[in-house]
Amino acid sequence: MVEPLKVGLAGLGTVGSAVVRMLGQSRDALTLRAGRPIELVAYASKDPPKDKGIDLGKAKKVSDPVALAKDPGIDVFVELMGGEGDPAKAAVEAALGQGRPVITANKALIAKHGVALAKLAEKNNAAFSFEAAVAGGIPVVKTLREGLGGARITRVYGILNGTCNYILTRMYKERLSFAACLKEAQRLGYAEADPSFDIGGFDTAHKLAILTSLAFGSEVDSEAIYVEGIETLSLADLEAADELGYRVKLLGVAQRTETGIEQRVHPTMVPKGSVIAEIDGVLNAVAIDSDMLGLTLVGPGAGGPATSSAVVADLVDLASGRRSLPFGRPAASLSKPKRAPMQRHEGGYYIRLAAVDRPGTMAIIAKGMAGENISLESIVQRHPGLRPHGGDDPKSAEGPAPVILITYATTEDAVRRALAAVEREGVLAEKPQVIRIEKS
Amino acid sequence: MVEPLKVGLAGLGTVGSAVVRMLGQSRDALTLRAGRPIELVAYASKDPPKDKGIDLGKAKKVSDPVALAKDPGIDVFVELMGGEGDPAKAAVEAALGQGRPVITANKALIAKHGVALAKLAEKNNAAFSFEAAVAGGIPVVKTLREGLGGARITRVYGILNGTCNYILTRMYKERLSFAACLKEAQRLGYAEADPSFDIGGFDTAHKLAILTSLAFGSEVDSEAIYVEGIETLSLADLEAADELGYRVKLLGVAQRTETGIEQRVHPTMVPKGSVIAEIDGVLNAVAIDSDMLGLTLVGPGAGGPATSSAVVADLVDLASGRRSLPFGRPAASLSKPKRAPMQRHEGGYYIRLAAVDRPGTMAIIAKGMAGENISLESIVQRHPGLRPHGGDDPKSAEGPAPVILITYATTEDAVRRALAAVEREGVLAEKPQVIRIEKS
Numbered sequence: 001m002v003e004p005l006k007v008g009l010a011g012l013g014t015v016g017s018a019v020v021r022m023l024g025q026s027r028d029a030l031t032l033r034a035g036r037p038i039e040l041v042a043y044a045s046k047d048p049p050k051d052k053g054i055d056l057g058k059a060k061k062v063s064d065p066v067a068l069a070k071d072p073g074i075d076v077f078v079e080l081m082g083g084e085g086d087p088a089k090a091a092v093e094a095a096l097g098q099g100r101p102v103i104t105a106n107k108a109l110i111a112k113h114g115v116a117l118a119k120l121a122e123k124n125n126a127a128f129s130f131e132a133a134v135a136g137g138i139p140v141v142k143t144l145r146e147g148l149g150g151a152r153i154t155r156v157y158g159i160l161n162g163t164c165n166y167i168l169t170r171m172y173k174e175r176l177s178f179a180a181c182l183k184e185a186q187r188l189g190y191a192e193a194d195p196s197f198d199i200g201g202f203d204t205a206h207k208l209a210i211l212t213s214l215a216f217g218s219e220v221d222s223e224a225i226y227v228e229g230i231e232t233l234s235l236a237d238l239e240a241a242d243e244l245g246y247r248v249k250l251l252g253v254a255q256r257t258e259t260g261i262e263q264r265v266h267p268t269m270v271p272k273g274s275v276i277a278e279i280d281g282v283l284n285a286v287a288i289d290s291d292m293l294g295l296t297l298v299g300p301g302a303g304g305p306a307t308s309s310a311v312v313a314d315l316v317d318l319a320s321g322r323r324s325l326p327f328g329r330p331a332a333s334l335s336k337p338k339r340a341p342m343q344r345h346e347g348g349y350y351i352r353l354a355a356v357d358r359p360g361t362m363a364i365i366a367k368g369m370a371g372e373n374i375s376l377e378s379i380v381q382r383h384p385g386l387r388p389h390g391g392d393d394p395k396s397a398e399g400p401a402p403v404i405l406i407t408y409a410t411t412e413d414a415v416r417r418a419l420a421a422v423e424r425e426g427v428l429a430e431k432p433q434v435i436r437i438e439k440s
Numbered sequence: 441m442v443e444p445l446k447v448g449l450a451g452l453g454t455v456g457s458a459v460v461r462m463l464g465q466s467r468d469a470l471t472l473r474a475g476r477p478i479e480l481v482a483y484a485s486k487d488p489p490k491d492k493g494i495d496l497g498k499a500k501k502v503s504d505p506v507a508l509a510k511d512p513g514i515d516v517f518v519e520l521m522g523g524e525g526d527p528a529k530a531a532v533e534a535a536l537g538q539g540r541p542v543i544t545a546n547k548a549l550i551a552k553h554g555v556a557l558a559k560l561a562e563k564n565n566a567a568f569s570f571e572a573a574v575a576g577g578i579p580v581v582k583t584l585r586e587g588l589g590g591a592r593i594t595r596v597y598g599i600l601n602g603t604c605n606y607i608l609t610r611m612y613k614e615r616l617s618f619a620a621c622l623k624e625a626q627r628l629g630y631a632e633a634d635p636s637f638d639i640g641g642f643d644t645a646h647k648l649a650i651l652t653s654l655a656f657g658s659e660v661d662s663e664a665i666y667v668e669g670i671e672t673l674s675l676a677d678l679e680a681a682d683e684l685g686y687r688v689k690l691l692g693v694a695q696r697t698e699t700g701i702e703q704r705v706h707p708t709m710v711p712k713g714s715v716i717a718e719i720d721g722v723l724n725a726v727a728i729d730s731d732m733l734g735l736t737l738v739g740p741g742a743g744g745p746a747t748s749s750a751v752v753a754d755l756v757d758l759a760s761g762r763r764s765l766p767f768g769r770p771a772a773s774l775s776k777p778k779r780a781p782m783q784r785h786e787g788g789y790y791i792r793l794a795a796v797d798r799p800g801t802m803a804i805i806a807k808g809m810a811g812e813n814i815s816l817e818s819i820v821q822r823h824p825g826l827r828p829h830g831g832d833d834p835k836s837a838e839g840p841a842p843v844i845l846i847t848y849a850t851t852e853d854a855v856r857r858a859l860a861a862v863e864r865e866g867v868l869a870e871k872p873q874v875i876r877i878e879k880s
Contacts, residue, residue, distance in 0.1 A: 022589065022590040022732070023590070025590070026589075026590030026591075026592070029590060029592070029657075030589075030590050032657075032769040032770070032773055033768055033769050136733075137732065137733040137735065138735065139582075139583055139586075139587035139588075139735075142582065142583075142586065142587055143579055143582075143583075146579075146582065146753060146756065146757060146762070147579035147582055147753050148579075148749055148753060149462065149466075149470075149748070149749035149750065149751070149752030149753040149755070149756060150462040150463070150465070150466030150469060150470050150749065150752045150756075151466075151745075151749045152466065152469070217469075217472075273718060273720075274718075275715055275718060275719070275738055278713060278714075278715060278718050279715070280713075290749075291745075292462070292577065292745040292746060292748070292749045293576075293577040293739055293740050293745060293746040293749055294739060294740070295577065295578065295579075295737070295738065295739040296737075296738040296739065297735070297736075297737055297738075298715055298735065298736040298737075298738070299733055299734060299735040299736065300733050300734070305591075305731075305732040305733060306732060306733040308589070308732070309588055309589035309590065309591045309730075309732045309733055310589065311589070312589030312590045313586060313587050313588060313589040315589070316586065316589060316590075317586060320763070320764070321763070322586070322762045322763065322764065323760070323761065323762060324760070324762065328473055329472040329473050330472070333472055
């Protein structure tokens with residue numbers, strides 16, 4: 001009889017419970033795939049299991065996750081508590097420090113301490129895997145670490161937060177406001193009571209930082225990410241995008257540029273018909289562009305079953321003796337990230353202005369753009385129209401007139417300066433709305 | 441200095457040349473990823489390299505691929521000659537028989553002899569990898585072997601032939617005939633002079649057979665696949681599908697059913713807005729449904745750069761010491777495939793009939809369907825209309841009238857019997873066109 005892989009698991013929330021369930025239900029299939037049984041022998045959890053129906057069998061309960069991580073009776077420590085600080089960090093360090101393999105789904109921990117932990121793992125010759133930390137059930141970490149041969153990656157981007165994608169999908173399909181869709185997402189459990197981490201783009205940024213490091217062989221650099229959330233998006237923007245042939249998605253984008261690596265999270269217009277544009281609801285998608293090929297992976301980014309399948313895939317790799325370096329190459333060889341500043345970002349822009357309805361406004365806007373050498377691909381002026389001498393429709397004469405500009409490729413800097421110039425002229429009733437356009 | 445992985449490569453066509461190029465160009469990155477250099481030391485090729493620009497360095501030329509496979513100077517034999525017979529088969533057997541790892545892109549060989557070769561590999565403890573054999577650059581073999589944890593797969597399907605997808609995309613977008621688009625594909629090098637292997641669905645069937653085995657843990661069973669090509673599709677079908685909210689794709693589908701595993705290749709209607717429906721041009725896509733999650737992988741299915749990146753990924757795995765069993769579990773444990781016959785297939789159907797224009801025809805069609813308990817979701821009758829007493833438009837009075845039926849879920853058997861019954865009544869001017877509908 002082959003020795004089983006003995007698992008110590010910390011955290012019995014949604015994902016932890018689903019892992020325990022899968023290890024039980026798929027025992028025979030996993031033994032076939034791994035060449036030996038994978039067995040839960042100990043666990044730590046401050047709360048009772050999230051899923052009451054799971055069978056913890058003969059696994060022993062350990063009260064302290066750090067003690068569990070150091071337990072010589074386990075072959076691998078699975079960290080599913082979450083959080084960038086202790087006890088997760090202390091427990092992972094304790095296991096790796098003793099040369100014990102660690103599997104985690106903790107994106108915050110990897111985004112903040114991933115490189116230091118990878119160095120610790122490599123120094124102690126311990127496996128350290130985190131497939132479940134990015135895009136849940138989508139095997140994007142494995143694909144970036146192992147699946148691309150010698151291809152040189154030029155861009156990695158995607159929809160990495162199901163909450164935001166759900167809200168944007170509902171706004172678009174049902175023509176509802178952001179506030180209404182957020183409330184609905186909260187009711188359905190897709191958004192937290194305090195949703196700012198998701199809708200502010202910070203969750204996407206954590207995941208993007210990890211993808212960037214894997215894709216470009218650079219140290220994780222979450223601090224360098226430009227982050228904008230979806231809170232300021234209005235239905236008017238989604239409708240205008242629709243008419244112009246685009247969908248609006250919250251994307252995380254990391255891109256090799258001449259000045260360095262650009263990392264940014266913001267609402268983005270993507271052309272309809274592209275795979276990314278068609279990803280609706282809570283699904284995630286990651287696109288990887290390289291000199292050899294472009295790949296897109298689509299699947300569930302969260303939830304117990306999907307995320308646990310990623311954790312269990314890491315367990316099967318470990319049990320089979322398949323080893324990858326945490327970041328696909330020695331942690332010491334990861335380059336110092338060379339940051340490309342957001343002001344240097346180049347691309348097309350969607351700009352929605354609330355222009356005051358008076359003669360000369362359009363000329364001022366056009367002059368502002370021309371002053372920064374911004375060429376316009378299209379200008380759409382919506383009713384209430386900008387009329388030269390007012391009009392007899394009292395409604396249109398009152399409010400500001402929406403003007404939508406689509407620019408050809410320009411720079412972030414130029415757009416900001418141009419809009420500041422237009423604002424100084426006092427012709428805008430509101431702060432301009434700016435959405436970057438991403439080519440697929 | 442770590443020992444390099446010494447590569448012997450047979451076949452310097454498009455893919456072989458691209459592999460040699462990538463090993464040269466990405467040498468440093470590959471060494472970092474693999475932990476040691478990957479070096480071409482010998483090659484066999486009956487023709488000069490397809491890509492004249494590649495640098496074969498100091499690699500020695502061996503005239504016989506079987507001799508190369510047995511050469512003790514190489515650590516791995518890379519087979520890129522193609523073909524299910526010799527010399528590919530003999531060379532792969534020679535290498536594996538000596539315990540030498542083999543990497544191949546040869547789908548015909550795997551579809552025909554994959555299980556026997558896997559058994560030989562496992563008996564001699566040799567790695568045997570074929571990522572490049574299915575869907576080119578898409579890492580679907582790795583995903584099925586390693587990426588899904590304990591998930592139980594229920595269906596795997598996709599667009600596996602770029603030639604067919606290119607033709608169907610052009611027909612749809614440019615409203616061109618099948619013949620015109622085939623000719624164009626041939627001119628662009630996307631289709632062979634004799635295109636029957638691609639457009640007849642046989643290439644898709646080879647790849648599907650391999651995916652089925654990996655997904656369901658059953659022996660490769662290409663013989664069991666029901667195959668229909670795209671030759672009979674007309675622009676009228678694509679246009680009708682469009683109006684009904686569908687796109688038509690050539691899919692390979694393998695599905696777990698109550699009677700066994702159903703494997704089929706045929707033109708398929710997929711709902712617009714689904715990821716598969718939006719895959720255009722020569723791209724491939726593979727969707728994997730399981731009890732835990734659904735994944736879709738999109739990328740290039742052919743071409744030198746994409747396919748070579750899959751070959752090189754297999755080389756990096758080997759050089760790093762990462763091993764998988766060829767089919768993800770012991771070949772001896774692969775189950776005998778239990779075939780689900782096509783007649784038992786259940787699903788919705790699109791049926792296009794050329795009905796003769798005379799009273800009672802519609803009643804005969806409706807009766808034929810009702811006789812097999814087939815419920816209709818929609819009936820569309822196009823001009824020239826079926827009119828009860830002829831009409832004054834001479835054109836419409838002449839030709840047969842197209843009638844399009846969309847059925848609710850029924851069986852293949854019922855549809856065939858119902859159509860036979862209608863045909864016997866002499867009310868059809870042409871053979872009925874039948875396209876199966878696949879739920880996404």
